[in-house]
Amino acid sequence: MIGVIVNPEQPRKGTGELPSYAAPYISEILRHAGIPFTLLPQEALAGDSPLPRLLIFAQDLELSSDQKAGAAGFVHSGGLLIGNAGTSGMDDLFGVQTVRLLEEGYLQPPSASHPVTGGLRRETHVFGGALVSAASGASLAQVAPTQPSPHADGAASDAVVTHATGRGRTILFAIDLITSVLHIHQGKPVVPIPPRESSGTPAGSILDPDRDGDLVEIHDIDDLYYSGGIPLQDGRTYYNQRIILSPMADTLKELLLRAIFHLLSTAGESLPLLWYWPEGKTSMAHMSHDSDGNRPLLGWSLFDLLQELNVPSTWCTMPVAGYDRAFYNALIDSTSEIALHYATGNAPVREAPRWSQMDFDWQYDTLAYETGLSNIVSNKNHGIAWQGRLEFYYWCQNKGIQLEHSRGDRGFTFGTSHPWLPMEDDRPHGDFLDVLALPFLTQDFTVVCPHGFMRPLVDQSHATYGVAHVLYHPSHVEDPECERSIRETVAYARSLGMEWWTSEEINNWERSRRRVSISATGNGATDESAYCIQSPDKLSEATMLYLLPAGGAAPSASTLDGKAIDVSTVERYGHRFAQVTADLDGEHELRVPSVSG
Numbered sequence: 401m402i403g404v405i406v407n408p409e410q411p412r413k414g415t416g417e418l419p420s421y422a423a424p425y426i427s428e429i430l431r432h433a434g435i436p437f438t439l440l441p442q443e444a445l446a447g448d449s450p451l452p453r454l455l456i457f458a459q460d461l462e463l464s465s466d467q468k469a470g471a472a473g474f475v476h477s478g479g480l481l482i483g484n485a486g487t488s489g490m491d492d493l494f495g496v497q498t499v500r501l502l503e504e505g506y507l508q509p510p511s512a513s514h515p516v517t518g519g520l521r522r523e524t525h526v527f528g529g530a531l532v533s534a535a536s537g538a539s540l541a542q543v544a545p546t547q548p549s550p551h552a553d554g555a556a557s558d559a560v561v562t563h564a565t566g567r568g569r570t571i572l573f574a575i576d577l578i579t580s581v582l583h584i585h586q587g588k589p590v591v592p593i594p595p596r597e598s599s600g601t602p603a604g605s606i607l608d609p610d611r612d613g614d615l616v617e618i619h620d621i622d623d624l625y626y627s628g629g630i631p632l633q634d635g636r637t638y639y640n641q642r643i644i645l646s647p648m649a650d651t652l653k654e655l656l657l658r659a660i661f662h663l664l665s666t667a668g669e670s671l672p673l674l675w676y677w678p679e680g681k682t683s684m685a686h687m688s689h690d691s692d693g694n695r696p697l698l699g700w701s702l703f704d705l706l707q708e709l710n711v712p713s714t715w716c717t718m719p720v721a722g723y724d725r726a727f728y729n730a731l732i733d734s735t736s737e738i739a740l741h742y743a744t745g746n747a748p749v750r751e752a753p754r755w756s757q758m759d760f761d762w763q764y765d766t767l768a769y770e771t772g773l774s775n776i777v778s779n780k781n782h783g784i785a786w787q788g789r790l791e792f793y794y795w796c797q798n799k800g801i802q803l804e805h806s807r808g809d810r811g812f813t814f815g816t817s818h819p820w821l822p823m824e825d826d827r828p829h830g831d832f833l834d835v836l837a838l839p840f841l842t843q844d845f846t847v848v849c850p851h852g853f854m855r856p857l858v859d860q861s862h863a864t865y866g867v868a869h870v871l872y873h874p875s876h877v878e879d880p881e882c883e884r885s886i887r888e889t890v891a892y893a894r895s896l897g898m899e900w901w902t903s904e905e906i907n908n909w910e911r912s913r914r915r916v917s918i919s920a921t922g923n924g925a926t927d928e929s930a931y932c933i934q935s936p937d938k939l940s941e942a943t944m945l946y947l948l949p950a951g952g953a954a955p956s957a958s959t960l961d962g963k964a965i966d967v968s969t970v971e972r973y974g975h976r977f978a979q980v981t982a983d984l985d986g987e988h989e990l991r992v993p994s995v996s997g
Contacts, residue, residue: 401671401920402437402660403452404430405445406459409828412579413460413486414501418528419586419825422579423459426484428821428832429581429653432910434674434945435660436918445470453480453669454660458578460486460530476566480663482656485576486530494572495537495563502529505545506611507559507575507652515662516571517541517560518974519654522646525612526559527583528576537563543575560655569667571659577652582825584649584815585837587807589789598744598755598785601806605813607644613811614645618852643842643849645856649815650864654973661947661975668949670992672918672931675943676818676865678909680970680979683817683862685893685900686869687713688780688805688840690741694722695875702877703727707734709890714903716741716780719766728771737902738771740764740801743782755787757795764799778903780840780871781806793822793833801835803907805869808839811857817841817866819910836907840869845885847876854889862896865972867906912937916984929992935984942984945970945977946992954978955993962989 404426411420430437437456444451446466451474460483463471472493475481487494506523517540526543543559561572587604602609618641664671677684689702694717706713714737717723731738740763745754747762768776779801786792786806796804807814819838824831841861845851854870861868870889876882890900901909915937921930933944948954954969960982970979978992 401452402435402454402456403440403444404437404456404458405440405442405461407442407461408830410459410462412528412576414503414528416503418503418579419582421825421828421830422576422582424830425582425823425825426456426458426578428823429578429656431914432818432820433653433657434676434913435657436672442467445474451479453667454482454663455479456482456660457484457488459484461488463488463490475568475570478567480568480667481570482659482663483570483572484578485528486574487532487572491535493563493565494561494570495535495565496532496558496561496572496574497535499531499533499557502531502543502545502575503527503547505543505575508542508544508556510541514540515974516562516655516658519651519658522614524646524648524651525584525607526575526580526652528579530574531557532561532572532574534558534561537561537572569663571663573655573659577656581649581652581815582823585820586789586822586825587814590786592787598783598787600809601784601786602809602813604786604789604807607648607813607815609644609810610642612644612646612648613642616641616643616645616853616856618850641850643853643857644811644813645860647812647816647860647864647866650818650866654864658973658975661973665947665950665975669947670929670949671947672990673945674913674916674918675945675979678939678941678943678981680943680968680981681897681899683865683896683898684867684906685858685898686838686867686903686906687711687900688739688869688871688903689713689715690780690782690871690873691715691717691723692741692782692873692875694718694720696722696724696727698874698877699723699727702872702874703730703734705877705883705886706736709887711890711900712736712902712905713900714739714778717767718743718746718782719763719770720746725770725772735902737778737904738767738773738776739903740767740776740779741782742779744785755785757798760795761799764801775800777801777907778803778805780804784809790822790824790833793835793837796835797833802911803836803838803903805838805840805903807837808869809842811841812839812860814839817861817864817868819867819906836910838867838869838903838906840871843871844873844876844882845870845889846881847879851885851888854885855892858889858893858896862898868893868898909939912939913942921989927994929994931990931992933984933988933990935986935988938983938985940983941981944980944982944990945972948976948978958993959991960988
């Protein structure tokens, strides 16, 4: 179906402090999107085996003359090719002229709508790639470099270029989508500020809080305001209304997914994929709480409120005195989740340095003992503390923490509302860490920020098919405005069709769906497509999508294991898909009637 050409031993071209080996991260992007693909070496371009209909170059490759000839022949004979970060020495094939390397810039929203760039609505921060000028190709979007422009008139360079050659078609992302996504996700090392031993995670974000931020309109009518406002002389209150409202890494991933869907649909090809969420849901909601002192009365107040609202949530809890076994049992019995709230230096172990694996392990073990849990699935650090870059993920992995949500605050500071796997990016091949990261959006509407931020942040999470992760501390629950904010947030998310899940539920679902494999069976029938779906875990009401050819109508029914199942039509990422929902457990065969465009 889709072949991805990647050379994991070839470092990124260019200077600067960007990740050297980001190209393998394309596997994480496609795997999370539920898209079946095959990794291929660049030698496959000059081999004898047939190539998939669509190829993706994950990086600006160093190709031999035979490999370039193979790529050109593939496209001329009807193949589809997506390039990333440069042309791999084949300017003519992509219809451009390369000018020089790009280190950093801003992708500009296009003036005309196109299925590939339809999700670009504001300038988006990008890192790495090449500056090119469209020649025989058609430019779909441009990039403004932060360095001096290569053009005398200061004009931006072409960043997304489509080109028809022979019977095939190419799309070039001259910007480095993969490096940009990984860099935004993982950020920069956090260096503690003396005399403190840790710093908040927004310090690790590489996004610009001003240029990448948006001004949110806060209306005075029927709104909730936070206590940190500054009173003005005329009686009004000033609020910091700027927040990173655009999940920029998700925007860049969307470009790649849209390019895949556009090329295949216009070529009359279908593509099966496993959707992010069950029951065809567009997005999900998640609420976590940081105990910060374990004060029992406030804990019970918040627990009773969430029971009334029927919201299971994740309680990030310090292993300190306060909550008793009765409270922990109530959380467990209510299907809420008990998580760790690692607080630097809380371990009373003389040999344990503050911010250390020993300190972290002691707190994990103590909370497990206090709660009676055999394992704790997730964690969020107190004060969203962070040091270094990736070392804390290793601590979590070593102790069995499977989902970490310390990174976040002030909006989409790490560019996403989706769970993602970190990757070591300073050596060949990369090294994926077995810990999902799930950023949070902000803390305590009405206390830390205006409640007016709630709807825009939830809307953006919904629009990008992710998780709206909000944080409320029990310590504020008896404030009437905070309680009202919780009620309104829960109601608004549900009005969008979001279901409230704990981080453990999100973790279990995401890990199970990543183990699903989809492959074409090649049954030889011309009037239908057949796919083998293998799911080692049980996935209730999993949602399968298959791409519809441009102009084609969805069939009224398909079959799963020989039984008819209903089909509906949905739009995702600007393209039309047929949708089926079924319980997956083991091996299944999905047969889809062919639809011509």
